[in-house]
Amino acid sequence: MVGCFFVFSCENKIETVRDLGKATLGVEEGKNIESFISQSGKMRAKLNAPIMLRYLLDTPKIEFTKTLFVSFYDDTLGIESNLFAKYGRYLENDNKVYLKDSVVVYNIAGDTLWTSELYWNQDTEEFFTNKPVRVKREFNNKYIHSIGVRANQNLKDITFYKIQPDSYFIVSDSIY
16 A cells, blocks of 8 residues: 555656657757857957857857856957857857847956947957947046947947937047
């Protein structure tokens, strides 16, 4: 009688048991990722993310669904800028990264860029977007609001496309 009690007390649905052994085809998952990115044999960046999903079917891509943090290095392996985003997607065939949701890029001088959506081209080492952007330049501590921007990854060279009226910046005097 006691043996019958134990047999009937542990009941699992067969579907639940089968699902435990199933792997999602074409998706690899990594946790607590620390990845070093090199280009032409040179260390270019270090990426940290709590979750990484790598999709192997169709177009190979990598997703970072729970934030990512990247430090970009110069030729002497010094950090030149950092990036934070709540979501990122890397298309392996295009060498482009799509970032969204609370994207922040800042360099060692204190220049900072905020936007909701940003792309990074790994080949040209440039950021670009056509979304609203706010940039603070450390040398004058003023904010520039723009719709669209293109910048190199150390934020030293920034092109603003549509500067908004609420921006304030200083234009240096020119002598003819």
